[in-house]
Amino acid sequence: MDMLNPLHLRTLRVVIEQGSFVGAANRLGYTPSAVSQQMSALEQSTGRQLFSRSGRSIQPTEVALIIAEHAHEVLNSLDALMHAAAATSEMVSTTSVIGFSSLMSRIVPLILADAEWLATNHRLSVSIHDPSLAIREAAARPTTTAVLVYLMGDRGLSWPEVFEPVSLGIDRFVVVVPPQWQLDARLDDVAPLRNRHWVLHHPGSSDADLIEQTINSLALSPDGISYSDDFTATIALVAGGLGAAIVPEFVAADAGDRVATVGVPGFEMHRELVALISKRTPETCRSAFEAALRRAMRALGYEAPAESVT
Structure with missing residues (x-):
């Protein structure tokens, strides 16, 4: 038969x-x-x-x-x-990623257009959360492949041992102002920025705390403060003339001439971008996503630091 x-x-x-x-x-x-x-x-x-x-x-x-x-x-x-x-x-083929908006909005389109990633037939599932919430969300979802977070200042983050940290690069911050303020590209002192209106990141996140500390350390004495939860929205507010702001360098670069970037003496601020890769994820899925992620980061001009996060 x-x-x-x-x-x-x-x-x-x-x-x-x-x-x-x-x-x-x-x-x-x-x-x-x-x-x-x-x-x-x-x-x-x-x-x-x-x-x-x-x-x-x-x-x-x-x-x-x-x-x-x-x-x-x-x-x-x-x-x-x-x-x-x-x-x-x-x-197995669905790669679930949780991350913060300013980075996810830039890397996800690059990953989705990555030829080698497309050849794997993996599907991408994306959630947007600030780092601390992203880690809690990932801990509650065992199928999460990666969590994209940032580390800055003295405020640290902790994550379950099932996640292995991989350093992605240093994200520098710059000061942006409305073009109509007509300030020099590099200031000799901070006086032109004193007693101005500022757009700060909404309190509660580590970058918001560090931005506020920086404003205070430079003795800028804002005459008014507005808040934004998203750096892209902050750029729009600055471009509209609302006030000055401290934003990631790549966000300012995307804004073009809608805002003016100014050098400020004594100002230096950055955060380290980190991918937390789950050890639970099958190796083929994990390695495919990490490779696509690194290619996307390089395309944006980021290189991993010599020493990885521990």
């Missing part, structure tokens, strides 16, 4: 249920000829006659009824197997 074709077994059951090749064809969306050919092929595979024919009517033989009965269990098991295989494939 040859290996039986599951498609032929399904068709056999429908033929018996419908009582004719024509009825089975209508039910399955085949032509009657296609149904007849499948049944002939099944008879050849089993070496037994499956139908007795009298004119246009057909009757299933006892062998056909026995095969159809057992086919029910076989086909149900096959469906369960295919469903499990599809679910496993989906779990």
Whole structure:
């Protein structure tokens, strides 16, 4: 007996249920000829006659009824197997990443356009959260592949041991002002920035704390403060003339001439970008994402520091 074709077994059951090749064809969306050919092929595979024919009517033989009965269990098991295989494939091939908006908005388009990444057939699932929330979210979701965070100042972050930190580069900050202020590109002192309106990052995050500390250390004495939760929105507010701001260098570069970048004596601020890669993720998925991530970071001008984060 040859290996039986599951498609032929399904068709056999429908033929018996419908009582004719024509009825089975209508039910399955085949032509009657296609149904007849499948049944002939099944008879050849089993070496037994499956139908007795009298004119246009057909009757299933006892062998056909026995095969159809057992086919029910076989086909149900096959469906369960295919469903499990599809679910496993989906779990392995989906790369779930959590990160903060100013970086994710830049690297995700690059990863999605990466030829080597596309060749892996991995799907990308993205969530946007600030670092501390991102780590808590990842801890609650064991399928998370990577968490993108930043480290800055003395305010540290802790993460579960299942995540391995990989340093991605140093993200420097700059001071931006509305072009209509007409300030020099490099200031001799901070006086032109004193008693101005400033747009600060909303309190609560590590970069917001460090920005506020910097404002105080430079004795800028703002005459008013506005808050923003997103650096891209901050740029828009500065471009509109609301006030000055401290933002990541790459965000300012994207703004073009909508804002003016000024050098400020005594100002130096940066954060280290870090990817927390889950050790739970299958190696093929983990390595594919990390490679695509590094290529995206290099395209943005970032290089990993000589010493990795520990």
